[in-house]
Amino acid sequence: MATTRTPRPVAACAFCAGPMPPPAGTGRPAVFCSPACRKAAHEARRTARPGAFEVKVVDRVVVESHDLPGCVEAVIASPAACRRVLAALAQLPAGTLEHDPKWRPTYTAALALVDALTAPASRVPPPRGTRRLR
Numbered sequence: 001m002a003t004t005r006t007p008r009p010v011a012a013c014a015f016c017a018g019p020m021p022p023p024a025g026t027g028r029p030a031v032f033c034s035p036a037c038r039k040a041a042h043e044a045r046r047t048a049r050p051g052a053f054e055v056k057v058v059d060r061v062v063v064e065s066h067d068l069p070g071c072v073e074a075v076i077a078s079p080a081a082c083r084r085v086l087a088a089l090a091q092l093p094a095g096t097l098e099h100d101p102k103w104r105p106t107y108t109a110a111l112a113l114v115d116a117l118t119a120p121a122s123r124v125p126p127p128r129g130t131r132r133l134r
């Protein structure tokens with residue numbers, strides 16, 4: 001009389017001991033609850049072998065600092081960055097640029113910008129589709 005072996009379903013994941021999904025009905029009974037656990041178990045077995053190396057994923061934050069001239073160069077190369085700097089300066093509390101000694105050179109530079117923008121040479125019609133500064 002031939003007997004058939006019916007494999008019993010595994011109660012818990014062999015790696016995380018978590019609950020198992022319902023059995024598929026055919027094939028070998030699952031040992032791990034998910035492909036992630038199957039892969040993690042494989043990696044654990046692999047690194048346990050002599051001479052094996054362990055792969056660790058490590059997040060590394062790299063802070064690149066740059067000097068002020070490099071920063072200015074990067075801002076000048078970007079119209080969006082220039083626009084944001086000008087908008088941020090415009091948002092400073094009233095009188096800050098004019099009366100705070102720390103900002104006074106910036107105020108002088110802003111006046112030079114206004115002079116440059118309003119100089120007669122710049123009073124040519126702007127390209128179509130652009131707004132003129134007031």
Ligand SMILES: [Zn+2]
Nearest residue numbers: 013016033037
């Ligand atoms: Zn698992």
